[in-house]
Amino acid sequence: MQCICCTSEKISSSDLALFGFDVCQNCGLVFNSKRGTQGRRNRIENHYQHIDPHEHVASSKRPFFKSAISQLPAPVDRDMKILDVGCGYGYFLKTAANRGWIVKGVEIVSDAARRSKELFGEQNIFHGLLKEANFPDDFFDAITMWDVLVFVDDPFEDLKECVRILKRGGKIGIRVRNVFFHRAIYRLYKTLKNIALRFGIKKPYVFHRYCFSPKSIYLLLTRAGFENIEITNSPLTAGDPYQHSKINGFVSLVKFFVYLTSRVIYVLSSRRWVVGPSLLIWADKPEGIQN
């Protein structure tokens, strides 16, 4: 078995083997190779339609969306197109459209795709997978994938598709969970589980099919053909959308403290240690790339 990020074959099971996860010893990618692709699309659709408190989570991301769009150049004297992969109900697209972007989205959850089509027009939202949309070469000025790459079947293939459909010099923005943080929190929670349960605090860690470390996402983007890769701590969602604790305000306070600490570590390590719960990544398609 090979790691999709660094191609190393040094893969071993880990303390997360219980959940079916393997770890790349070279770059730190944690992934679940046993979860087959059969029925995955239905499972994701079901999850986002019925289980995930979608609107709470999406609205908790509003401050993040605002901060993310402000990091892209505003379209001033020419039309600029942005594609949001996994656009959901169109919350980020709304933010982008307000800044003057021509927006397009791809979404696999049918309810969400329908709602986005109502908002942005049938021709601007594709219901299906990124590759099925068949966008032309060198088409977009920017592509965003907020908390999406962890769910796709093959992140390497999807990123290569992004390189193909981005214009030269175009930008990609990606948000993923930081496996470095979630493994540490998993170990801590396991040790303090009884105390946490007494205070009604649910498990605060999350492991998806692909769990990236800063090094693994860097190597994956490089392998797919991106350059100028910048990885920072992502601003966190607002409030407690997943209702981790029954104590009002407790999670917000802890999140604020965690974010502040991760920022301090980032600055003190001269931007080398990115230890926060989520990563925000920006990268460019090279000016001279051949598709």
Ligand SMILES: [Zn+2]
């Ligand atoms: Zn690796």
